[in-house]
Amino acid sequence: MDENRLEQVAKTLGTRAADRLDVERVTAGVVARLRADHAQTARPQRAWWSAPMVLRLAAALAVLVTGGVLVRGALENGSESAAAIAPILRDLSAEELTEVFDSLFIEAPVHEGVAVGLESLNEAQLNELLRLMEG
């Protein structure tokens, strides 16, 4: 095959691809991408505080602060917790109550060597018990 014939064949290659090309669609696609670029560069610079990373950090901080306030409130609101626990404790027998005390590593209040019920606890003992039950 001589070079001329080779060039002749080469001239025919890709012709069908060119014929099938939707020029208007390509043009619209190019212009749309250029326009998007232009819009991107024309957009005013974000304020430093509205950058995505800063916003994420602010959101995380807000969650931590809010969570802290709620936990603190729950801890400070001990009387409500004690009120919720007290009826349960009231139903426990002296042996069961002793088990509870043992599990909490506090000394069970005893009266002359005999385990006693909840009604035998003084206010300080009951408060200590409730504090430990709240964890």
Next chain:
Amino acid sequence: MPDTAPSDAELIEAWRRGDEAAAAELVRRHARAVARFLGASGAGDDVEDLVQETFYRAFRKIDGFRGGASFRTWVMAIGSNALKDLRRRYRRRPVVALEDRDIPDAADPHAEVVSRELAERLQAEIGELPRMQRDVFLLRAQQGLDYPEIAATLGTTVGAARVHYHHAVRRLKRVAEG
């Protein structure tokens, strides 16, 4: 009556000033030629996407166009880069669709089959040529450019362009005669 159609250079200047319509006109003017070049390079079914990507890249770096070559051949060189990037991304060999062939002599069924078969083999081999050989061969054999313009477009010397062309032709002849 004088030809009032703006030249490529005028459209390029207009686009540099932000005239979108000028960019659109340049695409309309050269898209088919670029598609033909990319089709022959083995772009297969990706021709349309590649043509769009090629012009998008061209307009984004229009300041890099110095006018040493025509706008069309400069865009073709960008297209060749885009094709290389696409192949790297897909890690695939060029797919050459049968319908991309022309049928030079439809009146002679035998000649048609031979011609189609030859074109298929050549196009497959062109897709396998080293990029510089492929670009030089197509710019010369398909687009009819002379060596100085090819060299300016591809950023090489006239002598090197001749060597690339020579190697490409030798390899394609082997395939055609094979």
